[in-house]
Amino acid sequence: VRVVVIAFALGAGAFLIAIVAAGMAVGVLAPSAGWAGFRVGIGPFTVIQLTRDSEATTTTFGSGILAAASLGGALNALAAAWLKRRPG
Amino acid sequence: MMESGDRIELAPGVVLRAGVLHDSVRRIDVPLNATACLAFRSGATIAEIAVTLARLGARDAERDATSLARELNRLLLANVRATRRDRLRRRARALRFGIAVQAPVQRIAVDNARTFVAALVPSACAVIAALLPLASLAGTPGIAAAAAAGTGIVFHEAAHAVALLGVPRALVLEGLKPSILHPPVGASRTFAAATAGPLVPALLAVTISLAWRDAAPAVVPLAAHAFGLTVLAPDGRTACGLS
Numbered sequence: 001v002r003v004v005v006i007a008f009a010l011g012a013g014a015f016l017i018a019i020v021a022a023g024m025a026v027g028v029l030a031p032s033a034g035w036a037g038f039r040v041g042i043g044p045f046t047v048i049q050l051t052r053d054s055e056a057t058t059t060t061f062g063s064g065i066l067a068a069a070s071l072g073g074a075l076n077a078l079a080a081a082w083l084k085r086r087p088g
Numbered sequence: 089m090m091e092s093g094d095r096i097e098l099a100p101g102v103v104l105r106a107g108v109l110h111d112s113v114r115r116i117d118v119p120l121n122a123t124a125c126l127a128f129r130s131g132a133t134i135a136e137i138a139v140t141l142a143r144l145g146a147r148d149a150e151r152d153a154t155s156l157a158r159e160l161n162r163l164l165l166a167n168v169r170a171t172r173r174d175r176l177r178r179r180a181r182a183l184r185f186g187i188a189v190q191a192p193v194q195r196i197a198v199d200n201a202r203t204f205v206a207a208l209v210p211s212a213c214a215v216i217a218a219l220l221p222l223a224s225l226a227g228t229p230g231i232a233a234a235a236a237a238g239t240g241i242v243f244h245e246a247a248h249a250v251a252l253l254g255v256p257r258a259l260v261l262e263g264l265k266p267s268i269l270h271p272p273v274g275a276s277r278t279f280a281a282a283t284a285g286p287l288v289p290a291l292l293a294v295t296i297s298l299a300w301r302d303a304a305p306a307v308v309p310l311a312a313h314a315f316g317l318t319v320l321a322p323d324g325r326t327a328c329g330l331s
Contacts, residue, residue: 006279007318007328010317010318011319013314014290018314020311028301029229
């Protein structure tokens with residue numbers, strides 16, 4: 001259980017960092033690419049939303065970022081459990 | 089690939105005492121057999137060791153000397169020194185037959201920050217050089233991202249080394265792939281050392297992005313080190329206790 005819990009925490013942390021860094025990079029690159037704006041998420045869960053108006057570009061991270069990080073953590077925990085059970 | 093003119097030196101932290109190689113970094117003793125004891129001398133070339141082995145009655149002294157050098161290098165107990173010119177010549181010769189030659193493993197003492205960074209510069213430069221043709225198409229942010237990818241290696245290994253402060257450690261270069269050699273440590277120290285490497289460059293990337301937003305695209309390669317925390321990477325598997 002300890003291995004799976006550690007793997008979940010590390011996986012979630014890794015995905016959280018990656019999403020934040022990638023989101024901020026996209027937020028900087030979007031205006032030069034001419035993107036009007038976009039939203040990544042499912043239903044009420046927004047991972048990242050980019051809005052542009054005449055004055056500024058705004059990058060917003062929503063509650064979906066925690067769900068995405070948890071999903072990443074769960075995948076890592078599953079992989080860890082599989083590696084632990086694998087013979088040899 | 090090793091040749092007769094290559095010089096075999098005991099790796100930093102390894103001493104030969106009474107027929108036993110004592111590795112002060114890993115805290116292990118590796119006994120040499122009687123013939124190897126008589127023939128091996130740190131700093132001697134493979135050819136010189138072969139001459140001694142031939143005097144002791146070896147049938148194929150050159151092969152035995154090369155085997156001894158290869159085994160000591162594989163066990164990270166000895167470094168193999170060849171001139172840069174010789175190494176390039178061997179690579180070029182092997183490339184003609186479509187073979188990529190793997191350089192012998194090199195173990196380097198972690199004495200101070202300067203020597204540590206200097207040892208990692210070739211790895212960092214190789215990454216930058218590999219990424220630069222494609223990255224330069226994206227202009228300045230692309231070039232900055234390639235530079236960040238290269239320097240990320242230095243931050244990654246430095247974080248491992250700092251997390252192991254107070255523990256004997258050495259830098260090992262397997263080709264251009266760096267790693268830190270150290271004795272077994274407790275579970276919490278193992279976890280801290282394994283996670284520090286990927287975590288430091290990744291958190292550095294987030295900090296830079298928050299402090300200087302325009303730099304966010306350039307530091308994405310640093311943030312990608314975060315995936316080293318997952319079980320896809322050796323650090324992540326070590327942190328989880330899987331290796």
